[in-house]
Amino acid sequence: MKFNTKTIHGGQQHDVAYGSVMPPIYQTTTYAQSTPGNHKGYEYSRTHNPTRHALEQSFASLEDGNYGLAFGSGIAAIDAVLKLLKPGDEVISTNDLYGGTYRLFTKIYENFGIKFHFIGMRNIDNIESFISAKTKLIWVETPTNPMMNIIDIKAVSDVSKKHNLLLAVDNTFATPYLQQPLNLGADIVMHSATKYLGGHSDVVMGGLVVRDKSLADRLYFIQNASGAICGPQDAFLVLRGIKTLHVRMQRHCENGRAVAEFLQSHSKIKNVYWPGFESHPNHEIAKSQMKDFGGMVSFTTKESNFDEAIKIVENLKIFTLAESLGGVESLAGHPASMTHASIPKDEREKTGVVDSLIRLSVGIEDKADLIADLKQAIG
Ligand SMILES: *Cc1c(COP(=O)(O)O)cnc(C)c1O
Secondary structure (H helix, E strand, O other): OOHHHHHHHOOOOOOOOOOOOOOOOOOOOEOOOOOOOOOOOOOEOOOOOHHHHHHHHHHHHHOOOOEEEEEOOHHHHHHHHHOOOOOOOEEEEEOOOOHHHHHHHHHHHHHHOOEEEEEOOOOOHHHHOOOOOOEEEEEEEOOOOOOOOOOOHHHHHHHHHHOOOEEEEEOOOOHHHHOOHHHHOOOEEEEEOOOOOOOOOOOOOEEEEEOOHHHHHHHHHHHHHHOOOOOHHHHHHHHHHHOOHHHHHHHHHHHHHHHHHHHHOOOOEEEEEOOOOOOOOOHHHHHHHOOOOOOEEEEEEOOOOHHHHHHHHHHOOOOEEOOOOOOOOOEEEOOOOOOOOOOOHHHHHHOOOOOOEEEEEOOOOOHHHHHHHHHHHHO
16 A cells, blocks of 8 residues: 555544544543453453544554554654653754753653663764664654754665664654655654644644564553553544645645745845755655655744844734644744743854744745745844
8 A cells, every 4th residue: 555545544444333534533531341251352441442442543653563552642752652661761863953852861761770872873883882782762853943954864774784783763854754664664753743744733642663573562551551542533533633734745845945935035034954855865765765845944033133033923913923733723932932942052053043044934825925934024
């Protein structure tokens, strides 16, 4: 089955009771048993729920994996991966990463004796020098948030395989429409389904997909034992969102390109971060591991100060000033004061998250309206 068919049918079956085309929202905590232990595969909804199961099958299908898991948020999905580790273990992570992931790693898991090395992964050789006998996991986000750096997943997976480490890839920005990390050698794919998979800015949800049965079993155990599951109503909404993922992504990419090119040509704009430019330092890797370049675009103004950036985001009318990304509507954010405020200033500036940086999640509106809006806001 090809990808566009998978978004609609992947892992899905019509409901056995009445043939409903969409899975019913099984809003139930428990399931009747005829004798103790004799049931139809479902006992208690923290452990299993048919609506959630349908979504988990869809996740697995989209990422070309064997097992999918849905969680109450993207962060809850990351948290489940971290629970595979023990005190003393070490993680090598990209240094340019979602602020909430950085906060979880440093403010929660460092307290439990896990050590993190935050490093630039544009140069793969850099990774090996941080590997020791204690290293267990490599954490990759690509494209990175918000600097749109590209990490060569295949090259990182060669390193992780050589040293027998787990490789997890946060695939939130690219979505499986653009990039499928398991096919490039990753062990775990993670999603904030809050973003493109849900796609309509109305659900907070996370997901994981793996191929290996024993890894899946450990993660299912954690999912049930720690309990950070999503509800059936939310599972239904994300399944509905996924059915148009391919058409939405196509438009996100088209509009993202138009916006990036407009900004690049504007006299008041300094840098535009978008992997589709030939001048992007890892354009060739982006071209080889992604189908297109997505709808996320970041930029800085020549007038490089905090106030100038704030003025632009306040002036925007169609782009909404808001956190988050990946919905049908265009959003603008100021990472230094919003999504990345939890990362210390000197730490974030090292990766390029300066005060004048603005991040756009380009939606699927008419691109002429989006460009006109940016034009009037930048002045
Ligand atoms: C939003 C986001 C997360 C966290 O997901 P939530 O659903 O907000 O918990 C993780 N990684 C990336 C890249 C994100 O954009």
